[in-house]
Amino acid sequence: MSTAEETADGQTSAWGEVTPDAARRLLVAAVEAFAERGYHATTTRDIAGRAGMSPAALYIHYKTKEELLHRISRIGHAKALEILRVAARGEGTATERLADAVSSFVRWHAGGRTTARVVQYELDSLGPDARAEILALRRQCDAEVRAIIEDGVASGEFDVLDVKGTTLAVLSLCIDVARWFSLDGPWTPDEVGALYADLVLRMVGVG
Amino acid sequence: MSTAEETADGQTSAWGEVTPDAARRLLVAAVEAFAERGYHATTTRDIAGRAGMSPAALYIHYKTKEELLHRISRIGHAKALEILRVAARGEGTATERLADAVSSFVRWHAGGRTTARVVQYELDSLGPDARAEILALRRQCDAEVRAIIEDGVASGEFDVLDVKGTTLAVLSLCIDVARWFSLDGPWTPDEVGALYADLVLRMVGVG
DNA sequence: CAGCAGGCTAAGCGCTCGCTCACCTTCAAC
DNA sequence: GTTGAAGGTGAGCGAGCGCTTAGCCTGCTG
Known part of the structure; x- marks a missing residue:
C-alpha cells in the first residue's frame, strides 16, 4: 500500500492530515461503519475491529466515540x-x-x-x-x-x-x-x- | 380531544386505521421519537413513556421495537x-x-x-x-x-x-x-x- | 355473585454497550 | 543496560438496553 490510501468505495481519501497512522485507520474504519449502519448502531468494538485493533485502542487516540x-x-x-x-x-x-x-x-x-x-x-x-x-x-x-x-x-x-x-x-x-x-x-x-x-x-x- | 388526532407538528394523522387506542398511541409516540432521535437512539422505555404507559405495555401490542x-x-x-x-x-x-x-x-x-x-x-x-x-x-x-x-x-x-x-x-x-x-x-x-x-x-x- | 379474558404494571433477566484500568511491549536517548 | 514515553492489550465495570414474567386490576358473561 502506498501513502495514498483508498477507502472501500474507491475514493482517494482526504484523511492524509490525520496522524498518527493508527488514528487514521480508526477514523477510516469509523467512516465505513457509520455509513453502513449509522452512528448509534455502530459499536466502538466494531470500529476497533475494522481497524485491526482491540476495543481499548480507540481511547488512546480519541476521547469518546x-x-x-x-x-x-x-x-x-x-x-x-x-x-x-x-x-x-x-x-x-x-x-x-x-x-x-x-x-x-x-x-x-x-x-x-x-x-x-x-x-x-x-x-x-x-x-x-x-x-x-x-x-x-x-x-x-x-x-x-x-x-x-x-x-x-x-x-x-x-x-x-x-x-x-x-x-x-x-x-x-x-x-x-x-x-x-x-x-x-x-x-x-x-x-x-x-x-x-x-x-x-x-x-x-x-x- | 376529538377522534381526529393531531401530532406534534400539526399534521392530521393517517393513523386512524390503527386499533386499539393504546396501540395507536404507542405508534404515534414511536413516530415522534424515531423522527427526533433516530430508530437506534430511541429506547422502548422512551416510546412507552411518551404514550403514558409502562415499558412492558409496548409488548402487548407489538412483538418487537x-x-x-x-x-x-x-x-x-x-x-x-x-x-x-x-x-x-x-x-x-x-x-x-x-x-x-x-x-x-x-x-x-x-x-x-x-x-x-x-x-x-x-x-x-x-x-x-x-x-x-x-x-x-x-x-x-x-x-x-x-x-x-x-x-x-x-x-x-x-x-x-x-x-x-x-x-x-x-x-x-x-x-x-x-x-x-x-x-x-x-x-x-x-x-x-x-x-x-x-x-x-x-x-x-x-x- | 363467581369466573375469566384482556390490558396493564413492577420487577428484573441476560446481554451488550461505552469506557477504564493494570499491565505489557517497543524503541530511542543517554 | 537502564530508563521513560508512546502505543497497545485483556479483563472487566457500571449502566442501560430489549424484552419477559408473575401477578394485579377492570369489566363483561352466566
Whole structure:
C-alpha cells in the first residue's frame, strides 16, 4: 500500500492530515461503519475491529466515540466547502461556475458517498457545541452557491423567482445523492454530475 | 380531544386505521421519537413513556421495537404512494399532473415531516424481509412519477434527456424536503410545494 | 355473585454497550 | 543496560438496553 490510501468505495481519501497512522485507520474504519449502519448502531468494538485493533485502542487516540464523528464531520464539511469555493470563485460566467459547482459537488457525494453519508446524515448525533460548529460550515456552503445564483441573476443569465429557495433546492438535490447513489447502479459519479449540472441549469432558467 | 388526532407538528394523522387506542398511541409516540432521535437512539422505555404507559405495555401490542418501525414504514409509504397515484392518474395534461404530484408530495413531506423523516430515512434499520417489502412500495412510487414524465415526453410537452435519471432527481428533491424542512423556517408547506412544482417543471423543460 | 379474558404494571433477566484500568511491549536517548 | 514515553492489550465495570414474567386490576358473561 502506498501513502495514498483508498477507502472501500474507491475514493482517494482526504484523511492524509490525520496522524498518527493508527488514528487514521480508526477514523477510516469509523467512516465505513457509520455509513453502513449509522452512528448509534455502530459499536466502538466494531470500529476497533475494522481497524485491526482491540476495543481499548480507540481511547488512546480519541476521547469518546462522538469525537470520532466530530472529526469526520469537520474534515468532510471542510472538503465540501472547499469544492464549492473553488467552483464559485473560479473564472467564467455564472452559468459555467454553477455547472462546475454542481457537477463537482455531486461527484464528491457519489464517489465518496461513504464519507458524504456520514457527513450529511449523522449530524444530529453530535452534541450541541459540535453541531453548531458544523452548521456554521454548512451555512458557508449555502452562501457560496447563493453567490453564484445571485451573480447569474444580476448578469441576466438566470431567471429565478426565489433565490433563497432555489439555492436550498440545488444543495438539497446534490446532498441527497449520498442517500441513493450506489456504485452498483447504472451511473458513474461523472454521469450523475453531468446530468445534475444540466438539471440545475434548467432550474435557474438557462437554456 | 376529538377522534381526529393531531401530532406534534400539526399534521392530521393517517393513523386512524390503527386499533386499539393504546396501540395507536404507542405508534404515534414511536413516530415522534424515531423522527427526533433516530430508530437506534430511541429506547422502548422512551416510546412507552411518551404514550403514558409502562415499558412492558409496548409488548402487548407489538412483538418487537422493529415491528413498530415496520408498521410505520408500511402505512407511511402507502400514504405517499396514494398521493402520487391520485396525481398521476388524475385528469389533465402531463404538465398539470406533474405539478400536482410534486406539490402534493412535497406538502406531505413538509407538513408531516415527522412521519416522512421516519419513513424515508430509517429504512435501513429494518430487517431484510421488511426492507424488501417497503422497497417494493418505493419502486411503485418511482413508476408513478416516471409514467407522468414519459407521458409528457410522448406528448411533446417535456424535453428530457434521461427519463430515468430525471425521475430519480425529482423524487430525490421531494424526499429531501423531510430532512431540512422546519415549521420554524421561512416557508409554509404550501409555499415549498409551489416553489418545487415550478422548479420541477423547469427540469423537464416546460418553460 | 363467581369466573375469566384482556390490558396493564413492577420487577428484573441476560446481554451488550461505552469506557477504564493494570499491565505489557517497543524503541530511542543517554 | 537502564530508563521513560508512546502505543497497545485483556479483563472487566457500571449502566442501560430489549424484552419477559408473575401477578394485579377492570369489566363483561352466566
